[in-house]
Amino acid sequence: MTSNITIIEMGPRDGLQNEKQTVSIENKVELIERLANAGMKAVEAGAFVSPKWVPQMAGTTEVMAAIRRKPGVSYPVLTPNMKGYEGAREAKADTVAVFGAASESFSQKNINCSIEESLERFKPVFDAAKADGVKVRGYVSCVLGCPYEGKVPVANVVRVAKALHAMGAYEISLGDTIGVGTHEETKAMVRAVSSEVPVAALAGHYHDTYGQALSNIWASIEEGVRVFDASISGLGGCPYAKGASGNVATEDVVYSLHGSGFATGLDLDALIETSVWISEILGRRPGSKVTLAKMGG
Ligand code: HMG
Ligand code: MG
Secondary structure (H helix, E strand, O other): OOEEOEEEEOHHHHHHHHOOOOOOHHHHHHHHHHHHHOOOOEEOOEEOOOOOOOHHHOOHHHHHHHOOOOOOOEOOEEOOOHHHHHHHHHOOOOEEEEEEEOOHHHHHHHHOOOHHHHHHHHHHHHHHHHHHOOEEEEEEEOOOOEOOOEOOOHHHHHHHHHHHHHHOOOEEEEEEOOOOOOHHHHHHHHHHHHOOOOHHHEEEEEEOOOOOHHHHHHHHHHOOOOEEEEEHHHOOOEOOEOOOOOEOEHHHHHHHHHHOOEEOOOOHHHHHHHHHHHHHHHOOOOOOHHHHHHHOO
Protein backbone atom coordinates (compact mmCIF):
# COMPACT_ATOMS: atom_id res chain seq x y z
CA MET A 1 0.00 0.00 0.00
CA THR A 2 1.27 3.45 -0.87
CA SER A 3 1.38 6.06 1.89
CA ASN A 4 1.01 9.73 1.22
CA ILE A 5 3.40 12.48 2.14
CA THR A 6 2.46 16.14 1.84
CA ILE A 7 5.08 18.61 0.67
CA ILE A 8 4.62 22.30 1.48
CA GLU A 9 6.53 24.44 -1.01
CA MET A 10 8.77 27.10 0.55
CA GLY A 11 10.63 28.47 -2.49
CA PRO A 12 8.69 31.70 -3.04
CA ARG A 13 9.01 32.66 0.66
CA ASP A 14 11.88 30.96 2.51
CA GLY A 15 13.72 30.69 -0.80
CA LEU A 16 13.38 34.19 -2.17
CA GLN A 17 13.46 36.06 1.19
CA ASN A 18 17.21 35.57 1.26
CA GLU A 19 17.89 36.35 -2.38
CA LYS A 20 20.40 39.15 -2.97
CA GLN A 21 19.05 40.18 -6.35
CA THR A 22 15.58 41.57 -6.87
CA VAL A 23 13.07 39.10 -8.24
CA SER A 24 10.17 40.76 -10.07
CA ILE A 25 6.58 40.36 -8.94
CA GLU A 26 5.85 38.78 -12.32
CA ASN A 27 8.50 36.10 -11.79
CA LYS A 28 7.36 35.43 -8.22
CA VAL A 29 3.80 34.98 -9.46
CA GLU A 30 4.92 32.64 -12.25
CA LEU A 31 6.99 30.62 -9.74
CA ILE A 32 3.99 30.16 -7.45
CA GLU A 33 1.69 29.24 -10.33
CA ARG A 34 4.18 26.75 -11.79
CA LEU A 35 4.51 25.06 -8.37
CA ALA A 36 0.74 24.80 -7.94
CA ASN A 37 0.49 23.39 -11.47
CA ALA A 38 3.10 20.77 -10.54
CA GLY A 39 0.64 19.46 -7.96
CA MET A 40 1.51 21.38 -4.77
CA LYS A 41 -1.45 21.69 -2.42
CA ALA A 42 0.26 24.49 -0.47
CA VAL A 43 2.72 27.09 -1.74
CA GLU A 44 3.96 29.61 0.83
CA ALA A 45 3.56 32.80 -1.16
CA GLY A 46 5.25 35.51 0.89
CA ALA A 47 5.52 37.31 4.20
CA PHE A 48 3.86 40.32 5.78
CA VAL A 49 6.96 41.40 7.68
CA SER A 50 8.83 44.68 7.89
CA PRO A 51 10.24 45.65 4.47
CA LYS A 52 13.15 47.22 6.35
CA TRP A 53 14.00 43.84 7.84
CA VAL A 54 13.33 41.65 4.79
CA PRO A 55 13.16 43.77 1.60
CA GLN A 56 12.55 40.77 -0.67
CA MET A 57 9.13 40.14 0.81
CA ALA A 58 7.97 43.75 0.29
CA GLY A 59 5.84 42.85 -2.73
CA THR A 60 3.70 40.22 -1.01
CA THR A 61 0.48 42.27 -1.37
CA GLU A 62 1.04 42.54 -5.12
CA VAL A 63 1.98 38.87 -5.43
CA MET A 64 -1.14 37.76 -3.56
CA ALA A 65 -3.32 39.98 -5.76
CA ALA A 66 -1.80 38.66 -9.00
CA ILE A 67 -1.70 34.89 -8.51
CA ARG A 68 -4.45 32.88 -10.13
CA ARG A 69 -5.50 30.74 -7.20
CA LYS A 70 -6.19 27.12 -7.96
CA PRO A 71 -9.11 25.53 -6.14
CA GLY A 72 -7.86 23.16 -3.45
CA VAL A 73 -4.48 24.89 -3.18
CA SER A 74 -3.59 27.09 -0.20
CA TYR A 75 -1.19 30.02 -0.29
CA PRO A 76 0.08 30.65 3.27
CA VAL A 77 1.88 33.87 4.23
CA LEU A 78 3.97 34.72 7.30
CA THR A 79 2.41 37.06 9.87
CA PRO A 80 4.59 37.87 12.91
CA ASN A 81 2.05 40.22 14.52
CA MET A 82 -1.31 41.94 14.01
CA LYS A 83 0.09 44.38 11.47
CA GLY A 84 1.17 41.42 9.40
CA TYR A 85 -2.17 39.72 9.91
CA GLU A 86 -4.02 42.78 8.69
CA GLY A 87 -1.96 42.73 5.49
CA ALA A 88 -2.72 39.05 5.07
CA ARG A 89 -6.44 39.59 5.62
CA GLU A 90 -6.55 42.36 3.02
CA ALA A 91 -4.71 40.06 0.63
CA LYS A 92 -7.37 37.38 1.27
CA ALA A 93 -4.87 34.82 2.53
CA ASP A 94 -6.51 31.49 3.36
CA THR A 95 -3.70 30.48 5.75
CA VAL A 96 -1.25 32.48 7.82
CA ALA A 97 1.84 31.35 9.70
CA VAL A 98 3.23 32.67 12.96
CA PHE A 99 6.87 31.96 13.62
CA GLY A 100 8.44 31.47 17.02
CA ALA A 101 11.76 30.02 18.10
CA ALA A 102 13.13 27.57 20.64
CA SER A 103 16.13 29.87 21.24
CA GLU A 104 15.92 33.28 22.94
CA SER A 105 18.76 34.84 20.95
CA PHE A 106 17.27 33.79 17.63
CA SER A 107 13.85 35.11 18.65
CA GLN A 108 15.43 38.50 19.42
CA LYS A 109 17.42 38.65 16.18
CA ASN A 110 14.60 37.42 13.97
CA ILE A 111 11.50 39.13 15.35
CA ASN A 112 12.92 41.58 17.89
CA CYS A 113 11.28 40.11 21.00
CA SER A 114 11.62 37.30 23.53
CA ILE A 115 9.91 33.93 23.11
CA GLU A 116 7.26 34.86 25.71
CA GLU A 117 6.63 38.22 24.04
CA SER A 118 6.28 36.50 20.67
CA LEU A 119 3.61 34.16 22.04
CA GLU A 120 1.74 37.20 23.40
CA ARG A 121 1.93 38.85 19.96
CA PHE A 122 0.61 35.70 18.32
CA LYS A 123 -2.51 35.50 20.55
CA PRO A 124 -4.49 38.25 18.78
CA VAL A 125 -3.43 36.78 15.42
CA PHE A 126 -4.95 33.43 16.43
CA ASP A 127 -8.11 35.16 17.69
CA ALA A 128 -8.57 37.25 14.55
CA ALA A 129 -7.83 34.29 12.27
CA LYS A 130 -10.36 32.15 14.09
CA ALA A 131 -13.02 34.84 13.71
CA ASP A 132 -12.18 35.17 9.99
CA GLY A 133 -12.03 31.43 9.30
CA VAL A 134 -8.33 31.64 8.39
CA LYS A 135 -6.06 28.70 9.27
CA VAL A 136 -2.92 29.31 11.34
CA ARG A 137 0.28 27.33 10.97
CA GLY A 138 3.02 27.66 13.59
CA TYR A 139 6.77 27.48 13.09
CA VAL A 140 9.38 26.75 15.71
CA SER A 141 12.89 27.76 14.61
CA CYS A 142 16.20 26.40 15.88
CA VAL A 143 14.81 23.00 16.85
CA LEU A 144 18.19 21.32 16.32
CA GLY A 145 20.57 24.22 16.90
CA CYS A 146 20.85 27.99 17.03
CA PRO A 147 23.32 30.19 15.14
CA TYR A 148 23.88 32.24 18.33
CA GLU A 149 23.50 29.70 21.16
CA GLY A 150 24.60 26.38 19.63
CA LYS A 151 22.75 23.36 21.06
CA VAL A 152 19.13 24.00 21.97
CA PRO A 153 17.53 21.90 24.75
CA VAL A 154 14.75 19.70 23.37
CA ALA A 155 12.55 20.82 26.29
CA ASN A 156 12.50 24.35 24.79
CA VAL A 157 11.32 22.98 21.45
CA VAL A 158 8.58 20.95 23.14
CA ARG A 159 7.42 23.95 25.19
CA VAL A 160 7.06 26.32 22.20
CA ALA A 161 5.50 23.66 19.93
CA LYS A 162 3.00 22.79 22.65
CA ALA A 163 2.15 26.46 23.23
CA LEU A 164 1.50 27.09 19.52
CA HIS A 165 -0.63 23.98 19.25
CA ALA A 166 -2.63 24.94 22.36
CA MET A 167 -3.22 28.40 20.86
CA GLY A 168 -4.82 26.80 17.82
CA ALA A 169 -2.13 26.12 15.23
CA TYR A 170 -3.37 23.26 13.02
CA GLU A 171 0.20 22.28 12.27
CA ILE A 172 3.58 22.95 13.85
CA SER A 173 6.52 23.08 11.48
CA LEU A 174 9.76 22.14 13.22
CA GLY A 175 12.57 24.21 11.74
CA ASP A 176 16.21 23.19 11.64
CA THR A 177 16.97 26.75 10.64
CA ILE A 178 20.71 26.26 10.16
CA GLY A 179 20.59 22.65 9.01
CA VAL A 180 22.91 21.24 11.68
CA GLY A 181 20.81 18.33 12.97
CA THR A 182 21.52 14.69 12.26
CA HIS A 183 19.32 11.62 11.82
CA GLU A 184 19.42 10.44 15.45
CA GLU A 185 19.09 13.96 16.89
CA THR A 186 16.07 14.54 14.66
CA LYS A 187 14.45 11.31 15.78
CA ALA A 188 14.93 12.21 19.44
CA MET A 189 13.59 15.73 18.91
CA VAL A 190 10.50 14.56 16.97
CA ARG A 191 9.84 11.83 19.53
CA ALA A 192 9.96 14.35 22.38
CA VAL A 193 7.65 16.83 20.63
CA SER A 194 5.21 14.11 19.57
CA SER A 195 4.84 13.02 23.20
CA GLU A 196 3.08 16.40 23.77
CA VAL A 197 1.67 17.34 20.33
CA PRO A 198 -0.06 14.77 18.07
CA VAL A 199 2.38 13.63 15.40
CA ALA A 200 -0.30 14.24 12.74
CA ALA A 201 0.01 17.96 13.59
CA LEU A 202 3.79 18.07 13.04
CA ALA A 203 5.79 18.97 9.95
CA GLY A 204 9.55 18.88 9.32
CA HIS A 205 11.26 22.00 7.97
CA TYR A 206 14.86 21.11 7.38
CA HIS A 207 17.50 23.38 5.89
CA ASP A 208 20.28 21.56 4.08
CA THR A 209 23.34 23.51 5.19
CA TYR A 210 25.24 20.39 6.30
CA GLY A 211 23.65 18.05 3.73
CA GLN A 212 21.57 16.28 6.40
CA ALA A 213 18.06 17.37 5.49
CA LEU A 214 16.96 14.35 3.48
CA SER A 215 18.27 12.01 6.14
CA ASN A 216 16.38 14.06 8.74
CA ILE A 217 13.20 13.73 6.71
CA TRP A 218 13.59 9.95 6.77
CA ALA A 219 14.27 10.06 10.52
CA SER A 220 11.00 12.01 10.92
CA ILE A 221 9.09 9.57 8.71
CA GLU A 222 10.28 6.77 11.00
CA GLU A 223 8.70 8.74 13.86
CA GLY A 224 5.39 9.15 12.00
CA VAL A 225 5.69 12.65 10.46
CA ARG A 226 3.94 12.91 7.08
CA VAL A 227 4.30 16.60 6.15
CA PHE A 228 7.53 18.27 5.04
CA ASP A 229 8.52 21.73 3.89
CA ALA A 230 10.88 21.89 0.91
CA SER A 231 12.13 24.53 -1.48
CA ILE A 232 12.30 24.25 -5.26
CA SER A 233 15.93 24.04 -6.38
CA GLY A 234 16.96 24.33 -2.69
CA LEU A 235 16.46 28.09 -2.87
CA GLY A 236 17.00 30.18 0.19
CA GLY A 237 18.10 30.50 3.76
CA CYS A 238 17.18 32.78 6.62
CA PRO A 239 18.37 36.41 6.74
CA TYR A 240 18.91 36.04 10.50
CA ALA A 241 20.91 32.82 10.29
CA LYS A 242 24.09 33.82 8.46
CA GLY A 243 25.55 31.17 6.18
CA ALA A 244 22.50 28.91 6.40
CA SER A 245 21.45 27.43 3.08
CA GLY A 246 17.95 26.81 1.79
CA ASN A 247 15.46 24.13 2.64
CA VAL A 248 16.15 20.74 1.16
CA ALA A 249 15.41 20.84 -2.59
CA THR A 250 11.83 19.79 -3.38
CA GLU A 251 12.94 17.69 -6.37
CA ASP A 252 15.38 15.68 -4.23
CA VAL A 253 12.71 14.94 -1.61
CA VAL A 254 10.17 13.91 -4.24
CA TYR A 255 12.67 11.64 -6.03
CA SER A 256 13.58 9.94 -2.75
CA LEU A 257 9.96 9.50 -1.63
CA HIS A 258 8.62 8.25 -4.98
CA GLY A 259 11.53 5.84 -5.29
CA SER A 260 10.67 4.46 -1.86
CA GLY A 261 6.98 3.85 -2.53
CA PHE A 262 5.47 7.05 -1.11
CA ALA A 263 3.02 9.16 -3.10
CA THR A 264 3.16 12.97 -3.07
CA GLY A 265 0.79 13.90 -5.89
CA LEU A 266 3.62 15.92 -7.43
CA ASP A 267 4.89 15.83 -11.00
CA LEU A 268 8.67 15.49 -10.70
CA ASP A 269 9.29 16.51 -14.33
CA ALA A 270 7.28 19.72 -13.86
CA LEU A 271 9.24 20.46 -10.67
CA ILE A 272 12.54 19.95 -12.49
CA GLU A 273 11.42 22.27 -15.27
CA THR A 274 10.48 24.91 -12.70
CA SER A 275 13.80 24.48 -10.94
CA VAL A 276 15.70 25.02 -14.19
CA TRP A 277 13.51 28.02 -15.06
CA ILE A 278 13.98 29.84 -11.72
CA SER A 279 17.71 29.03 -11.71
CA GLU A 280 18.06 30.67 -15.12
CA ILE A 281 16.28 33.75 -13.83
CA LEU A 282 18.61 33.88 -10.83
CA GLY A 283 21.62 33.19 -13.05
CA ARG A 284 22.87 30.12 -11.22
CA ARG A 285 22.99 26.35 -11.35
CA PRO A 286 20.03 24.52 -9.78
CA GLY A 287 20.60 23.59 -6.14
CA SER A 288 19.06 20.14 -6.58
CA LYS A 289 21.17 17.06 -7.30
CA VAL A 290 18.23 15.38 -9.02
CA THR A 291 17.70 18.33 -11.35
CA LEU A 292 21.40 18.52 -12.15
CA ALA A 293 21.50 14.77 -12.86
CA LYS A 294 18.47 14.99 -15.17
CA MET A 295 20.10 17.92 -16.97
CA GLY A 296 23.17 15.76 -17.53
CA GLY A 297 25.34 17.21 -14.76
P1 HMG B 1 9.83 45.69 15.33
O1 HMG B 1 10.74 46.75 14.84
O2 HMG B 1 10.06 45.14 16.69
O3 HMG B 1 8.30 46.14 15.20
O4 HMG B 1 9.84 44.49 14.28
P2 HMG B 1 7.52 47.35 15.80
O5 HMG B 1 6.14 46.82 16.11
O6 HMG B 1 8.31 48.03 16.87
O7 HMG B 1 7.38 48.33 14.52
C1 HMG B 1 8.52 48.99 13.95
C2 HMG B 1 8.21 49.34 12.50
O8 HMG B 1 7.97 48.14 11.75
C3 HMG B 1 6.97 50.20 12.34
O9 HMG B 1 7.18 50.99 11.17
C4 HMG B 1 5.90 49.20 12.03
O10 HMG B 1 4.83 49.75 11.33
C5 HMG B 1 6.66 48.21 11.19
P3 HMG B 1 7.77 52.49 11.24
O11 HMG B 1 6.80 53.21 12.12
O12 HMG B 1 9.15 52.39 11.84
O13 HMG B 1 7.79 52.94 9.80
N1 HMG B 1 6.06 46.86 11.26
C6 HMG B 1 5.71 46.14 10.17
N2 HMG B 1 5.79 46.41 8.85
C7 HMG B 1 5.31 45.47 8.02
N3 HMG B 1 4.81 44.27 8.42
C8 HMG B 1 4.72 43.99 9.73
C9 HMG B 1 5.19 44.96 10.67
N4 HMG B 1 5.25 44.96 12.01
C10 HMG B 1 5.78 46.14 12.35
N5 HMG B 1 4.22 42.81 10.11
C11 HMG B 1 9.00 42.55 13.15
C12 HMG B 1 9.10 43.31 14.48
C13 HMG B 1 8.53 41.16 13.44
C14 HMG B 1 8.00 43.26 12.26
C15 HMG B 1 10.39 42.55 12.48
O14 HMG B 1 11.30 42.06 13.41
C16 HMG B 1 10.46 41.76 11.22
O15 HMG B 1 9.81 42.05 10.22
N6 HMG B 1 11.30 40.69 11.21
C17 HMG B 1 11.52 39.88 10.03
C18 HMG B 1 11.31 38.47 10.38
C19 HMG B 1 11.44 37.59 9.17
O16 HMG B 1 10.73 37.76 8.19
N7 HMG B 1 12.36 36.59 9.23
C20 HMG B 1 12.50 35.63 8.22
C21 HMG B 1 11.35 34.67 8.21
S1 HMG B 1 11.42 33.49 9.55
C22 HMG B 1 12.32 32.17 8.91
O17 HMG B 1 12.85 32.26 7.83
C23 HMG B 1 12.37 30.88 9.69
C24 HMG B 1 11.43 29.81 9.15
O18 HMG B 1 11.72 29.54 7.78
C25 HMG B 1 11.58 28.52 9.96
C26 HMG B 1 13.04 28.07 10.11
O19 HMG B 1 13.73 27.87 9.09
O20 HMG B 1 13.45 27.95 11.24
C27 HMG B 1 9.94 30.25 9.24
MG1 MG C 1 13.24 28.23 7.07
